[in-house]
Amino acid sequence: MTSPVRLLGATDVRALASELDLRPTKRLGQNFVHDANTVRRIVRLAGVGPDDVVLEVGPGLGSLTLPLLEAAAGVVAVEIDPVLAGRLPATAAERAPERDLRVVTGDALRLAADDLPRAPDVLVANLPYNVAVPVVLHLLAVLPGLASGLVMVQSEVAERLAARPGEKAYGAPSVKLAWYADARRAGPVPRAVFWPVPGVDSGLVAFTRHARAAADVERAEVFAVVDAAFAQRRKSLRAALAGWAGSAPAAETVLRAAGVDPGARGEALDVDAFTAIARAGRRRSAAELDPRCGTWPRMP
Template identity: 70%
Template sequence: MTDGAATHGAATGPSRLLGPAEVRALADELGVRPTKKLGQNFVHDPNTVRRIVKAAELAPDDVVVEVGPGLGSLTLALLPAVAGVHAVEIDPVLAARLPATVADRAPTLADRLTVVTADALRVGAEQLPGATALVANLPYNVGVPVVLHLLAELPALRRGLVMVQSEVAERLAAGPGSRAYGVPSAKLAWFAAARRAGPVPRAVFWPVPGVDSGLLAFDRRDPPPGDRVAVFALIDAAFAQRRKALRSALAGWAGSPAAAEEALRAAGIDPMTRAERLGIEDFARLAAV
């Protein structure tokens, strides 16, 4: 979830950003108590949302998908910078209030907002027309699947900047050979090149989370040749027993250790290496054998 501030200098005028007092007042008005189930931690620091919008490197013609807009902090920061924002909110109370918040604090920008009351893991391209970027303070419990789902569903989504749990950002940005590299890293690499984009202090959230947060930036790139479903199934199989050599780890996938070794050798991969050593191109080549 999110909440915070807006940029200045747009031709239609800036938004009036939400600070700690405004966030609490809105929550009280709505009877909202942030829940762990929905991963709700509202950002109440205007400087943080300004920083996010700046780091996202958005163009004036971008159409942004924001997942979990919450009380509207990041939404208000995004609207002056882009052509439109699709705010995807699963909580119907928050979704119903967001247009009024924008109308009150950024009246000249209200027509740039579209609220989609839905689970971000179930939305498709028809609900998010023209989307070119993802910028969001993602709920901690669904950060990875939301990013992968939206990249799969929205081929025009070219880049993104998301706030996630710090260790999740580390895993998503990790490359082959590192301890953090695993299923999320490899699957994201199918779609995009990712990098860490800085830490976010706990104090900018209400309630204060028990974990550190970080920013992850990504830029879409062409995937390697092959079938994504088949490649992702192979990645899951390879990392299910990540401490084993691939000859053993992929025995179930291939039918036997001997068949796995044959496939690995055909793909030019040492059968005794481990999954964490393979890049997405290696997985794609192996899946195609």
């Protein structure tokens, strides 16, 4: 029979930090959760089950790692701090024996599928706000087997990731995450459950990857349109996409071909509309490059 898992409390977190002579740094976003109810809630909201292999980014001292090991078939933990990465296996052996933990020391922003000893299907992470968006987007891009996830981020970042068209927080991160997955806010996290106590509020974002039909346009092409649209978000798309298209009149031509109002702003468009713009831009470029084409190819 498998031994029960013993979670870390506030006293345990401070004792481990003292043992390691750890001084949490803002640069690495080191705010460690010490509340058992919070970590169990995160595991529950992430929907982690006994058949799942979880990718945890930034496990730190192991507060969240332990309940993940309790619930999942295995955990692959990616930790950039070599001191923390070196201590985590011992913490797991002491408090969650006979569970499958694999620790990878490295930067999640440089992670590739081949770097992982097991293929994960769920992402769970407590992410520093300054790298939260690029980490989530990078992992979804390089790990197509990630079917779902739950990330804890700064509250404002959570709003941006889960925002819908027309909402104040809607922007490039919202659209790019929507390219991969359906996202939603999953609740707040109080400051008091962290050590040291952060100066910002935190929130949870859950996502479920959706099947994206094969298209004649690449992700990078769509993201280029998104970046151009939100770089000047107060301008109409005709003006905001002028640099991307070559001129404002060219942008208007592309937008009309995509079925998008040139006077609209990027904040009003969903990911499918941005995809249509990228597709129309590609077809316009193809027509210009082909000397046989005096006009654009007929749009479907």
